Amino acid sequence: xxxxxxxxxxxxxxxxxxxxxxxxxxxxxxxxxxxxxxxxxxxxxxxxxxxxxxxxxxxxxxxxxxxxxxxxxxxxxxxxxxxxxxxxxxxxxxxxxxxxxxxxxxxxxxxxxxxxxxxxxxxxxxxxxxxxxxxxxxxxxxxxxxxxxxxxxxxxxxxxxxxxxxxxxxxxxxxxxxxxxxxxxxxxxxxxxxxxxxxxxxxxxxxxxxxxxxxxxxxxxxxxxxxxxxxxxxxxxxxxxxxxxxxxxxxxxxxxxxxxxxxxxxxxxxxxxxxxxxxxxxxxxxxxxxxxxxxxxxxxxxxxxxxxxx
Amino acid sequence: xxxxxxxxxxxxxxxxxxxxxxxxxxxxxxxxxxxxxxxxxxxxxxxxxxxxxxxxxxxxxxxxxxxxxxxxxxxxxxxxxxxxxxxxxxxxxxxxxxxxxxxxxxxxxxxxxxxxxxxxxxxxxxxxxxxxxxxxxxxxxxxxxxxxxxxxxxxxxxxxxxxxxxxxxxxxxxxxxxxxxxxxxxxxxxxxxxxxxxxxxxxxxxxxxxxxxxxxxxxxxxxxxxxxxxxxxxxxxxxxxxxxxxxxxxxxxxxxxxxxxxxxxxxxxxxxxxxxxxxxxxxxxxxxxxxxxxxxxxxxxxxxxxxx
Numbered sequence: 001x002x003x004x005x006x007x008x009x010x011x012x013x014x015x016x017x018x019x020x021x022x023x024x025x026x027x028x029x030x031x032x033x034x035x036x037x038x039x040x041x042x043x044x045x046x047x048x049x050x051x052x053x054x055x056x057x058x059x060x061x062x063x064x065x066x067x068x069x070x071x072x073x074x075x076x077x078x079x080x081x082x083x084x085x086x087x088x089x090x091x092x093x094x095x096x097x098x099x100x101x102x103x104x105x106x107x108x109x110x111x112x113x114x115x116x117x118x119x120x121x122x123x124x125x126x127x128x129x130x131x132x133x134x135x136x137x138x139x140x141x142x143x144x145x146x147x148x149x150x151x152x153x154x155x156x157x158x159x160x161x162x163x164x165x166x167x168x169x170x171x172x173x174x175x176x177x178x179x180x181x182x183x184x185x186x187x188x189x190x191x192x193x194x195x196x197x198x199x200x201x202x203x204x205x206x207x208x209x210x211x212x213x214x215x216x217x218x219x220x221x222x223x224x225x226x227x228x229x230x231x232x233x234x235x236x237x238x239x240x241x242x243x244x245x246x247x248x249x250x251x252x253x254x255x256x257x258x259x260x261x262x263x264x265x266x267x268x269x270x271x272x273x274x275x276x277x278x279x280x281x282x283x284x285x286x287x288x289x290x291x292x293x294x295x296x297x298x299x300x301x302x303x304x305x306x307x308x309x310x
Numbered sequence: 311x312x313x314x315x316x317x318x319x320x321x322x323x324x325x326x327x328x329x330x331x332x333x334x335x336x337x338x339x340x341x342x343x344x345x346x347x348x349x350x351x352x353x354x355x356x357x358x359x360x361x362x363x364x365x366x367x368x369x370x371x372x373x374x375x376x377x378x379x380x381x382x383x384x385x386x387x388x389x390x391x392x393x394x395x396x397x398x399x400x401x402x403x404x405x406x407x408x409x410x411x412x413x414x415x416x417x418x419x420x421x422x423x424x425x426x427x428x429x430x431x432x433x434x435x436x437x438x439x440x441x442x443x444x445x446x447x448x449x450x451x452x453x454x455x456x457x458x459x460x461x462x463x464x465x466x467x468x469x470x471x472x473x474x475x476x477x478x479x480x481x482x483x484x485x486x487x488x489x490x491x492x493x494x495x496x497x498x499x500x501x502x503x504x505x506x507x508x509x510x511x512x513x514x515x516x517x518x519x520x521x522x523x524x525x526x527x528x529x530x531x532x533x534x535x536x537x538x539x540x541x542x543x544x545x546x547x548x549x550x551x552x553x554x555x556x557x558x559x560x561x562x563x564x565x566x567x568x569x570x571x572x573x574x575x576x577x578x579x580x581x582x583x584x585x586x587x588x589x590x591x592x593x594x595x596x597x598x599x600x601x602x603x604x605x606x607x608x609x610x611x612x613x614x615x616x617x618x
Contacts, residue, residue, distance in 0.1 A: 015456060015459045015460075018456065018460075019459070019460050019461065022460075022465065023464070023465070023468065026465070026468040026469065026472060027468065029472055030468060030471045030472040031471070031472070032471070124341070125341045125344040125345050125348065126344075130348045130351065130352075133348075133352075133605075134352070134355070134602070137598060137601045137602055137605060138594070138598050140601065141544060141548075141594050141597035141598040141601050142590065142593075142594045142597070143548050143551050143552060143555075143568070143571070143590060143593055143594070144552070145551075145552065145555050145568075145571065146551075146571055146586070146589075146590035146593065146594070149571070149575055149586045149587075149590070150586070150587060150590065153583055153586070153587070244461045244462075247463050247464070247556070248463075248552055248555065248556070251556065252575075262464060263467075263556065266464075266467060266468070266471070267557075274464075278461055278464065281461060282459065282460070282461060285459065286459055289459070
């Protein structure tokens, strides 16, 4: 168990390193000179050169990377070009917004998708289920930024129920959450249905039914209990992916999270800020994934982590 | 397969001496028959939805449409159903229908090319990993895992920034994002397939390993993989529009679906709702169509293979 955790932490560090290194190199190979973005209008070449030196961009890429790693080991991921503050600080300010949105979205998804999936499984192969099935396919077929716009037009502009952009009050979270949840509900409810159909048809359920156990208990305690692991895994994976930035939804709603931050940083060629965001979000997502994996043995005693599966 | 058992209900004067209690009506109402019917419904609804989009898009050059790039400023911001402009016009007076159809050509070409590339790479990598195992499998599996944990969208934006937003670059970027799916399913199917007797027979006959994979194993799993690849087309269209929306699409003035929506978003507050809504409906219609066809086909393939 301990070796398993250590191994996974090692993998996390390696993956985070690879992701950061890839982004680091890609950023510096991409066209566009960051210095030009931060120089006064009509800069002289001397001014540009001074800014490049200040940012450390006058060195070769390998030298820059070694410097970056040295600073990283001391817990310093660099200073944002744009905010002129430690990049990590800027990311940490935005992170709570992304986490809040991700938590809200995953809770709404679970609350809607699980009963919906169970209902579809119990009504498997009926016309009602066909309707729900087509509705979930439609749900995963709409571009998420478009759902966001349409919700904005209807509920923020026409009805004026919500503020159209940014984070102004607690109700600002409603529309972005719904936008994310529409796609996720579609995906998760189909998974729940698939798992439940298998379990509802298993012999152990017939035996339980013959013992006079109520249909409600049969569905939830017996069949759903045995479908829970893949569902929890999927929810965890989705949640981890959201921490990597619900980029598009954040941009549409001007939600002040890390996704919006990184898209702007990309436009401004703010290298340290992009690197810091990638580093933080990748590590966070991997940690969440690890925690989900550690939940398995608690949910199903048959699972033993770290042992070679036959 | 035994062909000697006669179907009792069709034998005149059957040994049971009476009609079977299993009537045709009951058979038609059975779960299996319903599943078959519903998958047919899904496929046909899907074909109609996708056809409604694909056929006009394919015929964009032939249809009598105004120019998608140059508009008449006198016809700026007309609402839908204006004479001559079914979907209305944008503030530059360009016909929205024409822009959507021409933009759809770019989006569809990118989507189709992307799934061809990701399908070929995914099938090759997945089949090699599944058949050979060992270090080939280790490399492919680690690559798949690594890609799962990367901030994919950010990487794609960076690569487009690096190589420029041309059609080949965007196609390859989407293919890169999508190859894990066919690779994973091909690998899983080939793992099962390689243990079957016909593979051993082919080996005994002295066939080369590559030709066993290409001529015997892959044809047996292709049907299931192709359904997944078809479903990826829906994802590819969505991803392309998302990239355009974030500014990493084919550049203006050439229309793409994501680009049209992105241009329209600053205007929707001023009441020009159609510039955002209509292109989104068109994308959704196509993607729903492709997803329904894929889903229906998947039900059929599963049934043919004797699963759930």
